[in-house]
Amino acid sequence: MRKLTAFAAGLLFGLGLLLAGMANPAKVLGFLDLAGAWDPSLALVMVGGIGAALLPFAWARRHERSLLGAPMQLPRKRELDRRLIVGSLVFGVGWGIAGICPGPALAILLTGQWQVLLFVLAMVAGMLLYSALERRRTH
Amino acid sequence: MTIDWTNFTPWSALAGGLLIGIAAGSFVLFNGRIAGISGLLGSLLEPGSEGRGEKALFLLGLLVAPLFWLLSGSLPEVEFQTGWPGLVAAGLLVGIGTRYGAGCTSGHGVCGMARLSPRSLVAVLCFMASGFATVFVLRHLLGG
Structure with a gap:
């Protein structure tokens, strides 16, 4: 059952990204371009997304187990460390260059455009590089 | 600041956002x-x-979402404005940055x-700020 809900949630997430316009890099860059002709649409995507997720997460914070009995795995970290800040700043630079982030990239991967294939390959390489650096750090 | 009213799509943005929130x-x-x-x-x-x-x-x-979307009509517009060097750089920065920062627009946002x-x-304030700054530099300082 949990496999089915995982698939359904991913599918719904992808359809939401496509409907919202998040999967169109030109639109994302229009949102990030405050000094040009600014398209505020994506602010409303966040409003809708956070709004709809507020109650489920309020429930999740008060429970040890999910509705299907899975352990509730919410992040426990609290500290605002340098990794969080520098990592997020670096992510934003990449987002600003191409107008695409991980979710939308996967949601349009099967359209087969070479641009998204190249972006996802580079993104996976970046993640593997992170894993390799982390292994060196901890060993 | 000028608002780009012709490309502003409040209802589909809000509806898409709600779907994303319901999914999460x-x-x-x-x-x-x-x-x-x-x-x-x-x-993974x-x-x-x-x-x-x-x-x-x-x-x-998430991957098969466009296939399901095709059942109801043609796919929404996907327009890239970045050449291959930019896409490679963007992918690497997004991959490394989201792992160090422990999240992206979905997990944090x-x-x-x-x-x-x-x-x-x-995290959101950081990636929004650097996203805005990057587009400003590329489009208005370098792109002129």
């Missing part, structure tokens, strides 16, 4: 997990991580904000 809400209610795409993908890339089946199935649903996490608020 369902994932935590039923599976007890955060719908953070960089975290799910990054964890690490051998021996837990919950691989559920994580992979969530990402599979939707899930983290919805659970009122101070860490996620800081």
Whole structure:
């Protein structure tokens, strides 16, 4: 059952990204371009997304187990460390260059455009590089 | 600041956002997990991580979304404005940055904000600020 809900949630997430316009890099860059002709649409995507997720997460914070009995795995970290800040700043630079982030990239991967294939390959390489650096750090 | 009214799509943006929020809400209610795409993908890339089946199935649903979308009509517009060097640089920065920062627009931007996490608020402010700054530099300082 949990496999089915995982698939359904991913599918719904992808359809939401496509409907919202998040999967169109030109639109994302229009949102990030405050000094040009600014398209505020994506602010409303966040409003809708956070709004709809507020109650489920309020429930999740008060429970040890999910509705299907899975352990509730919410992040426990609290500290605002340098990794969080520098990592997020670096992510934003990449987002600003191409107008695409991980979710939308996967949601349009099967359209087969070479641009998204190249972006996802580079993104996976970046993640593997992170894993390799982390292994060196901890060993 | 001028608003680009011709491209402003408030209703589809809001409706798409609601779907994203409902999806993230369902994932935590039923599976007890955060719908953070960089975290799910990054964890699948690490051998021996837990919950691989559920994580992979969530990402599979995300991947096949355009195929389901085609049942109802043609795909929405996807227009890239970046050449290959920019795409490679962007992919690398997004891959490394989201792993160090422990999240992206989904994990921090939707899930983290919805659970009122101070860490996620800081992350969102950081990637928004550098995203705005990057577009400003590329379009208005260098692009002229």
